[in-house]
Amino acid sequence: xxxxxxxxxxxxxxxxxxxxxxxxxxxxxxxxxxxxxxxxxxxxxxxxxxxxxxxxxxxxxxxxxxxxxxxxxxxxxxxxxxxxxxxxxxxxxxxxxxxxxxxxxxxxxxxxxxxxxxxxxxxxxxxxxxxxxxxxxxxxxxxxxxxxxxxxxxxxxxxxxxxxxxxxxxxxxxxxxxxxxxxxxxxxxxxxxxxxxxxxxxxxxxxxxxxxx
DNA sequence: CTCTACGTAGTCCGTCAATT
DNA sequence: AATTGACGGACTACGTAGAG
Numbered sequence: 135x136x137x138x139x140x141x142x143x144x145x146x147x148x149x150x151x152x153x154x155x156x157x158x159x160x161x162x163x164x165x166x167x168x169x170x171x172x173x174x175x176x177x178x179x180x181x182x183x184x185x186x187x188x189x190x191x192x193x194x195x196x197x198x199x200x201x202x203x204x205x206x207x208x209x210x211x212x213x214x215x216x217x218x219x220x221x222x223x224x225x226x227x228x229x230x231x232x233x234x235x236x237x238x239x240x241x242x243x244x245x246x247x248x249x250x251x252x253x254x255x256x257x258x259x260x261x262x263x264x265x266x267x268x269x270x271x272x273x274x275x276x277x278x279x280x281x282x283x284x285x286x287x288x289x290x291x292x293x294x295x296x297x298x299x300x301x302x303x304x305x306x307x308x309x310x311x312x313x314x315x316x317x318x319x320x321x322x323x324x325x326x327x328x329x330x331x332x333x334x335x336x337x338x339x340x341x342x343x344x345x346x347x
Numbered sequence: 348c349t350c351t352a353c354g355t356a357g358t359c360c361g362t363c364a365a366t367t
Numbered sequence: 368a369a370t371t372g373a374c375g376g377a378c379t380a381c382g383t384a385g386a387g
């Protein structure tokens with residue numbers, strides 16, 4: 135907030151030009167906070183392509199769609215150049231999402247922002263697609279409750295094994311991984327007769343696939 | 348056209364650790 | 368000691384995709 139008020143940051147790319155001493159002088163901001171902020175900014179310069187797309191805030195493009203786009207096209211340039219017809223080819227993308235994406239990249243202002251970010255040192259990384267076996271391919275998992283590991287971790291582990299991780303339980307859900315204090319989703323899983331696995335079972339499963347936690 | 352599955356987005360809450 | 372904010376999670380409303 136302060137940064138905007140003091141006109142230090144007018145555009146996203148300005149963030150990368152901030153300096154340490156300046157930050158430390160702000161209210162409620164000591165040197166430690168300043169260092170941390172800078173370190174985080176530095177890290178944010180090299181996002182995987184899907185994160186970058188997500189971060190652009192295109193309408194209807196959340197994490198899942200962003201990943202689908204990144205996977206399908208493989209590079210930002212190709213997405214930039216894609217027509218609506220090509221965008222519709224991507225799984226989970228229909229005409230509405232395609233037109234949003236297309237329109238976004240046609241907007242001169244958005245192209246400018248991207249350009250500025252690049253000049254400020256932003257570089258995206260390609261998706262790491264490990265050609266591992268995918269024993270869980272075709273399965274849809276839903277996570278609920280508190281797990282002994284961060285949710286995102288469990289999710290990437292599952293995805294690495296080929297599973298899809300969905301947000302809500304339905305009849306199509308293969309397995310529900312229930313941690314402690316699981317709520318509505320666990321009940322729904324039970325009422326639908328979906329297989330439920332607890333964390334212990336999950337860990338055992340991972341081990342049987344040789345996944346290292 | 349209708350139904351189902353799922354993604355998006357917003358809000359709200361509790362916990363916890365770090366800083367000021 | 369008090370404040371913050373990061374983080375993880377739940378729930379909900381709404382919209383889109385896609386199949387029948």
